[in-house]
Every structure is written in C-alpha cells, then in structure tokens.
Amino acid sequence: MAPRYALVPDPHGPGGRLQPLADDGGPLGPPQHAPSLAAAIAEVEAAGQPRWVFASTDSAYAPLLPVRLARSHDLRLTEPLLLGHEGRWGEPRSLGAAWARLRGLPVPTDLPESAAAEDEQDGLFAPDRLQLPPGADPLEAVVAVHAEQLRRTAAIGDPAERHRFRLLAAAESAGGLLAAEMARDGLPWRSDLHDLLLTELLGPRPQIPGTQPRRLAELSVELQQSLGGRPFNPDSHGQVLKAFAEQGIHLSSTRSWELRRVDHPAAELMIRYKELSRLHAAHGWAWQAAWARGGRFRPEYVVGGVVSGRWATRGGGALQIPRILRRAVVADPGWALVVADAAQLEPRVLAALSQDAGLARTAAEGDLYEALAATAFHGDRGKAKLGLLGAMYGQTSGDIGPLLATLRRRYPAAMGYVEAAARTGEDGGIVRSRLGRTCPPPSADWLDLTEAPETAGEAGGRSARARGRFTRNFVIQASAADWALALLAALRRRLAGLSSGADRPHLVFFQHDEVVVHAPADLADRVAGEVAAAAEEARVLVFGDTPVRFPMSTAVVDCYADAK
DNA sequence: TACAATGACACA
DNA sequence: TACGTGTGTCATTGTA
Numbered sequence: 001m002a003p004r005y006a007l008v009p010d011p012h013g014p015g016g017r018l019q020p021l022a023d024d025g026g027p028l029g030p031p032q033h034a035p036s037l038a039a040a041i042a043e044v045e046a047a048g049q050p051r052w053v054f055a056s057t058d059s060a061y062a063p064l065l066p067v068r069l070a071r072s073h074d075l076r077l078t079e080p081l082l083l084g085h086e087g088r089w090g091e092p093r094s095l096g097a098a099w100a101r102l103r104g105l106p107v108p109t110d111l112p113e114s115a116a117a118e119d120e121q122d123g124l125f126a127p128d129r130l131q132l133p134p135g136a137d138p139l140e141a142v143v144a145v146h147a148e149q150l151r152r153t154a155a156i157g158d159p160a161e162r163h164r165f166r167l168l169a170a171a172e173s174a175g176g177l178l179a180a181e182m183a184r185d186g187l188p189w190r191s192d193l194h195d196l197l198l199t200e201l202l203g204p205r206p207q208i209p210g211t212q213p214r215r216l217a218e219l220s221v222e223l224q225q226s227l228g229g230r231p232f233n234p235d236s237h238g239q240v241l242k243a244f245a246e247q248g249i250h251l252s253s254t255r256s257w258e259l260r261r262v263d264h265p266a267a268e269l270m271i272r273y274k275e276l277s278r279l280h281a282a283h284g285w286a287w288q289a290a291w292a293r294g295g296r297f298r299p300e301y302v303v304g305g306v307v308s309g310r311w312a313t314r315g316g317g318a319l320q321i322p323r324i325l326r327r328a329v330v331a332d333p334g335w336a337l338v339v340a341d342a343a344q345l346e347p348r349v350l351a352a353l354s355q356d357a358g359l360a361r362t363a364a365e366g367d368l369y370e371a372l373a374a375t376a377f378h379g380d381r382g383k384a385k386l387g388l389l390g391a392m393y394g395q396t397s398g399d400i401g402p403l404l405a406t407l408r409r410r411y412p413a414a415m416g417y418v419e420a421a422a423r424t425g426e427d428g429g430i431v432r433s434r435l436g437r438t439c440p441p442p443s444a445d446w447l448d449l450t451e452a453p454e455t456a457g458e459a460g461g462r463s464a465r466a467r468g469r470f471t472r473n474f475v476i477q478a479s480a481a482d483w484a485l486a487l488l489a490a491l492r493r494r495l496a497g498l499s500s501g502a503d504r505p506h507l508v509f510f511q512h513d514e515v516v517v518h519a520p521a522d523l524a525d526r527v528a529g530e531v532a533a534a535a536e537e538a539r540v541l542v543f544g545d546t547p548v549r550f551p552m553s554t555a556v557v558d559c560y561a562d563a564k
Numbered sequence: 565t566a567c568a569a570t571g572a573c574a575c576a
Numbered sequence: 577t578a579c580g581t582g583t584g585t586c587a588t589t590g591t592a
Contacts, residue, residue, distance in 0.1 A: 235587055237571060255572070257578050278573065281586050306583060310576080317584055320574045345576095386579095393580035400579080473581040477576090512576040512582095569590075575583080 002071060003050040006146065007060055008139040009037055017139050018044070021053065025147030031139055038067045045070060051170075053146045055095045055130050055138065057180040065184050068500075070493065074173040075145055077304055081169060082152050084438035087430075096131025099141040102148055105133065161436060167541060168435035168482065172304060174489035178507060179301035179311070186296025187318075187329060187508045188337075188518060194288055194328035202276055205285050213280060219273040226266040234273050282317060283325055291316040292328075301510070308474055309437045309481035310512055319511050329509075329516075329560035336524040338505075339563035340531045340554040341514035342484070344368045347388050349480045352539075352548040353434060354417035358410060363548045376410045377403075391418055392476050394469035418472045425471025426464040433478035434542055439471055479542075483550065484513055486538035491515065494530040498523060516560065524556040 001023055009016040016037035020028040034040035041064070044050060049070040054060035056076035061069065079093040091097070092110045100107045108131045132141055153169065156162040199205065203214030212220070220234055228246055232239040240254050244266070251258055256274060259267045291297055297316065305312025313319050331337045342348075344367075350356075351363040362371035373384035387403030389395070391414075408415045421431050428442045428450070442450075446467065450460040488510060495505045495517065505519030505527050519527045535552045555563040 233588085237588075253571075255578085261578095274572080278586080282574070282584095308582065310582070312583065314584090317574075317586095319576075320584060322574055341576095390580070395580040398577075398579050469580060470582090477582065480576095514576080565592100567590105567592080570588085572586090574585085576581100 003048065004053055004073070004146075005044060005050050006031075006053045006139060006142045007037075007041075008054070008142055009060055009063060014038065016040075019139060019143055021143065021146070025143070025150045027143055038064060041067055041069070053142060055142055057176045059130060061177060062180045062184070065180065068181075068496070069177055070496070071170070072173045072177055073146060073149075073169065074176045075142065075149065077172045077176050078149055078169045079145075080304065081165075081172060081437060082149060084440075085156070085165065085432075085436055086152070087438075087441070089438075089441055092131075094129075094131035095138075095141055095145055096133065096136075098145040098148065099132060099136065102144055108133075156436075164434065164542075165436040167486070168433075168437060171435070171482070171485040171489050172309075174492060175303045175311070175485050178488055178492050178510075179303050182507055182510070183298055183300055185506050185508060185518075186298040187516070188332060188335075189292040189295060189297040190328050190330045191288055191292055191295070193330065194292065194325065195285075197324070197327055198279070198284055202280055202284070209286070213284075216273065216276055216280060219269055219276070223266055223269045223273060226264075226269060234270065235277065240270065279322065279324075282320075283322060287316070297329075306481075307440055308478040309433060309485065310477070311510065318509075323561075326560035326563075331518060331521075331558050334521055336519055336521045336556050336558060337508075337560055337563070338517040338519055338524055338527045338531065338554065338556055339514070339560060340517075340528070340552045342487075342535065343551050343553050345480050345483070345513045345550065346392060346476050347372075348548050348550055349434075349476050349483065350388075350392060350414055350418065352543040352546045353475065353479055354414040355546070356411050356413035356417070359414045360547045365549050365551070376406055391415060392473060394418075394422060394465075394472045418475070421475045422468035422472035425474075426468035428467075429471075431471045431475050433475065433482050435479075435482040437478050437482065439474045439478070442467060480513065483538050483542045484510075486541045487534050488515070490534035490537040490541075491517075491531060494534055495527065498526060498530065528554045528556060 004021040004025070006019040006021055007016065014037060015033065015035045017031045017033050018040060019031040022028050051071045051073050052069045053073045054075065057074060075095055075098070076093070079098055083089065083091050083093060092107055094108065094110055097107050097110070111129065111131065130138065132138060153162065153165055156165055195205065202216060206213055223234055224231055227243040230243070232243045234240060237254050241251055244251055247264065249262055249264060251262070254270070256271050259271050291299070297318070299316040299318030300314045302312040302314055329337070347368050348363045351359040362368055362375060369381050369385045369388070372388060373379050373381040377384045377387070383403055387400065387407050390400045391404055391407055424431050428447065430439050430441055432438050446463055449463045488507070492507060495507070498505055503520045505517050505523055507515060508518045509516035515531070517527050531552050531554055535550050539546070539550050557563050
C-alpha cells in the first residue's frame with residue numbers, strides 16, 4: 001500500500017503542513033511544517049508517489065497548481081460516496097460536518113453551492129468553506145476524518161464490494177485532481193474561428209451589445225410577414241402559438257419536431273430562428289467574452305455533480321457545447337488533439353454487469369449493434385439499437401414491444417438485470433453502480449404518493465414506474481461513469497509517464513464517454529496507444545474477468561470538428 | 565423588483 | 577418518429 005500524507009496549506013503564503021500517516025490513517029510522527037509546500041511535495045513525490053490526503057481540491061490542490069500530485073484521497077468527494085453507501089443520504093458532507101459527528105458536536109449544514117462563486121470573488125479558497133468550528137485545527141480534522149473514512153470503508157462486509165468501493169473512492173479522487181488540472185489548462189479555443197462562424201450564421205457582431213444580430217432581425221420580419229403581418233415576439237411561445245393559430249395552424253407546442261411536420265413556410269423560418277437564436281444566446285459573443293478568453297475555454301467541472309457519478313459543469317455549459325462549435329477547438333501550432341470516445345459504452349456495460357453470455361459475445365469486439373442485429377434481428381441494425389436502448393431506458397411506447405420480447409428471449413440475463421433494477425426502484429428500494437455508488441432513496445413525496453391508498457392507483461403507479469425507469473437506467477449510467485472515471489485515472493497516470501515538461505500531453509476535455517488530449521504532434525500516436533491501454537485497464541479494474549471489450553474510437557486531428 | 569416555474573434544446 | 581435516462585442554460589411569463 002502506498003504511504004499516505006495528510007496535506008494542509010497555510011491559509012496565507014506558500015507554506016503548509018504535511019503529516020505522514022500509517023495504513024490505518026493514524027499519524028506517523030509529528031506534523032512537519034514546510035516553508036514551501038510546492039518544494040516539499042515535489043521532494044516526497046520524487047521519492048515514491050504517496051496518496052495525498054486533503055480536505056478538497058479547492059482548498060488544497062487548485063491553489064498549488066501547477067504542482068502535480070499523482071494520487072490522492074479527497075475527503076470532500078469520498079464523504080458523500082460513503083454516506084450514500086451507508087444509507088445516510090442528505091446528511092451534511094463537509095469536513096466540518098464529518099469532524100463534528102466524530103466529536104459529538106453540533107453538525108453544520110452544508111453551504112449552498114452558490115457559495116463557491118462568492119469565495120472566488122474574494123480571491124479566497126477560504127478554510128471556512130470546510131465548515132470547521134472556530135479554533136479547530138484543519139490538519140487534526142483532516143487526519144481524524146480520513147481515519148474514520150478508512151474505518152467506515154473497512155466496515156463494508158463483502159470483501160469484493162469493499163475492494164470495489166476503495167477503487168471508487170480512489171477513482172473519484174483522481175477525477176478531482178484531473179478536474180482541477182483541466183480547469184487550469186483549459187480547452188484550446190480559437191475565438192477568431194468562433195467569431196467567423198457566428199458572423200457567417202448570424203451576421204456581423206452587433207456594435208451595441210444586447211441588440212439582435214442582423215440575421216435574427218431579418219428572420220423575425222420574414223416570420224411576421226409569412227404569418228399575416230402582425231408583429232409578435234418569436235421568443236414568446238404564447239405569441240408564436242397564437243400567430244400560427246391565426247393562420248389555421250394549431251400547435252400544441254413550439255417544439256421543432258412538431259414544427260417540422262407543418263407544411264407552411266413559416267414553420268421552416270421558425271425552426272431556423274430558434275436554432276440561430278439559441279446559438280446566439282447560449283454560445284454567442286457574450287458567452288465568448290465570459291468563458292473563452294486568451295485562447296482557452298475554462299469550464300469549471302463538478303466531479304460527482306450528477307447522482308449517477310457523471311460530471312457536471314458550473315457555468316459555460318461545457319457539456320452542452322453544440323457540435324458545430326467544435327470548429328473553434330484547434331490544437332496549438334505543433335500540437336495535435338487526440339479525440340477518443342468509447343463506442344456503445346452503455347450496452348457494453350450492461351453486458352458486463354449482467355454477465356449475459358449471449359450479449360457478452362455480441363460485445364466481444366466490433367460494432368455491438370451490428371452483431372446484435374445479425375444474431376437476433378435479421379440483420380436490421382436500426383431495430384437492434386432501438387430495442388436495446390429501449391430496454392435500458394424503460395421505453396414502453398411506440399412499436400418497441402416485439403423488439404423487447406425478442407431481447408428477453410435471446411438475452412434473458414441482461415434483460416433480467418435491468419428489469420430487476422426497475423422493480424427495486426418501483427418498490428422504493430435503492431440500487432448501486434458496479435463500484436458501489438448508490439442511487440438516492442425515494443423522496444417523502446414519492447412515498448406519500450405511492451403508499452397512500454387514495455393515490456395508490458393511477459398517480460402512484462405513474463410515480464412508481466418513473467422511479468423504476470430511473471433505477472433501471474441508474475445501474476447502467478452509473479456503472480458506465482465508474483468505467484469512465486477509471487479510464488480517466490489510468491490515462492492521467494499514463495500521460496504523466498510520457499513527458500512531464502512543458503510539452504506534456506494533457507487532458508483538456510471530458511464528456512461522459514469521450515476524452516480529448518492536447519499533445520505535441522510527435523507524441524500523438526503514443527497518446528492514442530495510451531488511451532486504448534487505459535480503456536483496457538479500466539475494463540479489468542471495474543469488471544474483472546469479462547469477455548466484454550470496451551473499444552475506443554480514436555482520431556488524431558488538428559481540429560475537434562474533424563474527429564467524426 | 566426579484567425569484568421561481570415553464571418550455572425549449574444543447575450534450576451524453 | 578417524436579418515444580425512455582441524466583444534466584445546464586436561456587428567455588419569457590407568472591408569482592411573492
């Protein structure tokens with residue numbers, strides 16, 4: 001087992017304290033104060049890459065960057081994983097809360113998420129965000145809460161489950177390190193190309209901020225003319241529905257798929273207006289000024305921000321960037337982008353989770369849907385994909401019934417797995433991912449609705465089925481997130497092994513099942529090899545002995561848009 | 565006037 | 577063809 005060091009930066013200045021720890025988390029000798037924490041860390045890292053134990057990346061890693069830690073135990077990220085696993089959903093998760101529970105003190109409630117933004121305005125990575133009581137020693141709290149987290153982990157009864165949970169905590173912590181690094185490095189962003197794209201589609205950038213770009217203004221006028229000439233605001237759903245109704249076209253919404261079925265010139269104009277208006281509002285010049293400056297887009301990732309373990313982002317909408325804007329993501333001169341995504345990740349995860357021998361065979365290599373179609377759907381890949389996705393998401397409508405029946409007959413273990421997860425959810429139970437991330441329990445409202453006799457009929461049934469779809473999907477989505485996190489951790493370590501200087505390849509983007517690495521052009525092929533190796537490493541770590549393969553489709557490009 | 569709810573759509 | 581999971585963000589509209 002790697003040695004462990006607790007790590008607490010001084011509130012001001014470059015110094016900090018280190019505390020070597022024993023395997024059970026107990027202190028090994030007295031704490032050491034380092035006048036330069038960065039220098040002390042580099043020295044310890046060079047001697048053998050310990051696991052650094054700290055309160056949170058915000059308080060202990062981001063301020064130290066570009067200092068690099070190879071391994072960590074992030075108390076802030078591990079606490080909610082443990083609380084969830086222990087069935088203590090919703091209890092405060094700050095360091096101060098965990099400390100207070102240990103000491104029998106009043107437990108502080110968590111600060112609202114918005115507090116993070118306020119701290120940054122003050123330029124503080126404030127220790128008070130840790131929620132420790134006044135006078136408490138942060139190092140003492142870090143050491144004690146860490147030891148307690150190790151003890152709680154060791155209390156997981158089943159050895160295999162305990163082993164996987166340890167992997168989960170390590171992978172989540174590695175994700176925290178990486179998220180901080182990516183926020184600092186940023187995604188290469190060519191504002192000139194972004195500007196060119198916006199100008200092509202919307203017209204020149206408005207001189208007066210807040211005014212409508214030319215193309216949007218033109219479309220507004222064309223829309224009004226084609227709907228009788230009366231002025232209306234195309235951004236107002238109500239006014240749009242009324243304008244169409246006056247032409248005898250009665251819509252139930254302004255959704256673009258509904259508009260697409262309308263045979264009237266205004267429908268097409270409306271769809272175009274909505275597309276461009278969204279681009280302008282969500283990723284236009286204002287977005288660029290706020291988020292993509294100095295040649296880099298710097299989103300703030302929120303590790304574990306989604307209950308399934310997927311990451312979220314705060315500000316900038318990094319996980320919702322429209323594909324068209326990938327044209328602005330271009331490698332620096334002499335560098336390349338290695339873009340890799342896991343092919344058909346979720347059905348492969350289902351095959352590995354359920355150990356369905358037949359489905360595993362179709363997921364052993366190549367195109368999973370193609371193989372599924374060949375064995376069960378007379379070669380119809382479309383049907384194979386629709387059926388499998390429907391099974392994983394709990395779809396019931398449409399013409400999916402016969403497809404599900406086929407799947408149930410051919411792949412009983414896989415279908416049984418998702419259906420058992422759905423039944424657990426409908427009954428109010430909880431499910432876990434492969435590595436042990438736990439889904440939230442039902443809310444009090446849900447229990448009222450499903451258990452009260454007066455609503456046990458229709459409304460209760462609807463709620464129960466909705467929760468069944470959630471838990472059915474959770475086991476797959478969350479286990480896919482387990483795998484992706486293991487991939488990230490492995491890839492991060494492997495990239496550090498390629499080069500550590502100014503030309504080090506580094507991850508610049510991560511979106512659920514896709515990674516982008518920015519690398520010197522002459523290292524790009526080796527990076528692509530490391531991606532494949534990391535995927536294989538993640539497969540073994542998370543799923544152990546399974547015939548299922550997790551192939552990555554990888555491209556080395558100058559521009560993100562050229563990857564697919 | 566400020567905030568919440570709604571509808572819509574971007575991503576996986 | 578418009579279905580079934582999870583998000584974040586925007587503009588409009590309604591409410592406190």
